[in-house]
Amino acid sequence: MTMRLPARLLYFVLPLGAGPALAHHPLAGLPMETGAQGLLSGLAHPVLGFDHLFFVLAAGVAARLAGRGLTGPLAYVAAMLAGCALALTGVALPLVEGVIAASLVVLGGLILSGRALSARLILPVITGFGLFHGAAFATGIAGAEASVPPAVFTGYLLGLGVVQYALALMAGLLAGWAGGAGALRPRLAGAMVAGVGLFLTLEAMEGPLVAVITGFAG
Template sequence: MKKLLTFAGASLAATPALAHHPLGGMPMETFAHGLLSGVGHPVLGFDHLFFVALVGIAAVYTGHRRSAPAAYIAAMLLGCLAMSFGFGLPAKEAMIAVSLLALGGIVLSGRALTLTPALLIFAGFGLFHGSAFGDSIAGQEAAMGAPVLLGYLIGLGAVQYAIALGAGWCVERLLGATEAQAMNARLAGAVVAGVGLFLTLETIEGPLLAAAFGI
């Protein structure tokens, strides 16, 4: 438990340091630029980072630790690609908050997902995470070209897949959580669900205040 809490605390403390993008605000112009941006993007926001890490943890208990996270990666890249061409999903930020709350709650419950529900959950929320990532691509110059987009998608997919596999390995091997009911696995779910709850409340705070007080 102490190891997990220390890890979670370090992750939160590291967030400001991770906010330094590899390109330092430079425009993306080449394949290498796109690749570096894709590698750096998932660790810039703890919401994306925590979700993909929990995908890897939940996948361990499906019995498909390598293939199950691929559903998230594929859907995330599809959402990103669609957004880069102007086809974005609505309420992305709200759905990302809900994704943390939902998957965090499942892992917190100690229930192991079977493969089909896991794939549906990972892929469904992956579309929204990818659409949010795609905002960065959509905001770049129209002439950035296919090499930049290709590099971005390769870097984005590769680093998130590595994060998912690494998180699953750490929780199972380093923390000894070999079953979904293990306390360390459930604590990981609690941390992510807590972040999801905070973000969800933050998202609905504005509309609720506006409805109640006309602000």
């Protein structure tokens, strides 16, 4: 029983991100002016954005199933911070929102497959997509707080890295208790993540499809 309870927690943790995103920092719309406020925003941002939260948790699960429970999340965090740095220096990655939706479909699908996951596959997947998640984080704060001082960005990035690494480690630990790659509970978690990604993908496609249909109708 002591082994089953922590494993079940994974399936209560995952839906926590399904609520509304609200804001990208927990300051009720007030501007961030200090490093501490930036840190608070960085800690809350991935928790308030369910698309990022689901990917972080899935990255932790996939890394654990691939035998990289500690280093896999660290590689993701490094790539995510690199994506932040690229965006903050003016390097624009293409189709960021679309790639983020696809990241959930791909990583969730890999977990759902029940196949043994290799580090040679999983590490490039979570780091490659991590760049785009980082770019989205940076774009969000830069758009809302274009003139914040460097201390705010430093605190923000530190908070992002700490909370995402902790979340990924927790998810990986719970997945390890739940069983291996073919176990039912990790696969259900993968199905949930892939389903969210599919929903986001269809939502992103809705506008262009409606424009095409109305264009033909006109």
